[in-house]
Amino acid sequence: MNRAPCADGHLAYDDLGDGPPVVLLHDGTLDRRVWRRQLAAFDGYRLLNLDARSHGESSTPTTEYRRGDDVTALLDHLGLDSAFLVGQSMGGxxxxxxxxxxPERVDGLVISGCGTSEQHWRGEFVVGLLERQARCVAERDTEGYVECFLDLWVDGPHRDPHEVDPAIRAECRAMAMHTATRHARPDPVLPGKAADTWARLPEVSAPLLGILGELDVVDVREMLERITATVPGAELDVVAGAGHLVNMERPDRFNASVRRFLDGLTGRT
Structure with a gap:
């Protein structure tokens, strides 16, 4: 594990391989361990696997920040002008x-299971679980909070818990419990959001690949379809039989899609 300085502490990251740099950005509540199925699949690339602030082994923030600041702080620390970005959910x-x-710092980006940082939640399934999760926070019910997270983002609206790979559920439970216990604060510092992201989507100049699990929640589907329909030249890859965590549930399919995208941009075969 390596450390890069940030405004209120440090960012934990792994630095693996050689070649064009690719920054891996994980889901909210989880941490950089979500990418373990990807770490051996991209020979010829330099993988920078980052824990976002308030997650994993990175610092808990004490001042206002934007999550994109973590990416630029890492690039600055490593002396990199730009990189490819691969983000899942919050990381996207x-x-x-x-x-x-x-824009000058992004060579291309893959976003999976997300909208912009101004995400909207309207579906009954998502809204109901987010409300339950908020009650768990108010009641300091960590177990309940984590179970809501698993119901929402691991199981999703189309499957019961027993229909999901138990190993994936166990991995996500361990990561979520780590985040909820290590980074909990009485008055959490919430990150700021980039402004007018939906209106500015036509400004995205980097090549973009969106990846969507067929069984993800309808809000995510609508947001990701809107992004890929608006960003010039963007493409959308829908993965059959996968929920929100495509990179964990269908790693071979996810890796092949990302590899094709990166190789096409770098001229590799």
Whole structure:
């Protein structure tokens, strides 16, 4: 594990391989361990696997920040002008923020299971679980909070818990419990959001690939379809039989899609 400085502490990251740099950005509540199925699949690339602030082994923030700041802080620390960004869920919103606010630093981006950082939640399934999760926070019910997270983002609206790979559920439970216990604060510092992200989508100049699990929630589907329909030249890859965590549930399919995209941009075969 390596450390890069940030405004209120440090960012934990792994630095693996050689070649064009690719920054991996994980889901909210989870951490960089979500990418373990990808770490051996991209020979010829330099993988920078980052824990976002308030997640994993990175610092808990004490001042206001934007999640895209984590990406630029890492690139600055390593002396990199730009990189490819691959983001899942919250990590995808961070990647888009960087592409909007610092386009010169993004060579291409893959976003999976997300909208912009100004996400909207309207579906009954999502809204109901987010309300339950908020009650768990108020009642300091960590177990209940984590179970809501698993119901929402691991199981999803189309499956019961027993229909999901138990190993994936166990991995996500361990990561979520780590985040909820290590980074909990009485008055959490909430990150700011990039402004007017939906209106600014036509400004995204980097090549963009969106990846969507067929069984993800309808809000995510609508947002990702809107992004890929608006960003010039963007493409959308829908993965059959997968829920929100495509990179964990269908790693071979996810890796092949990302590899094809990156190789096409770098001229590799």
């Amino acid at each position: 919103t961070s990647a888009l923020d960087v592409a909007l606010d610092h």
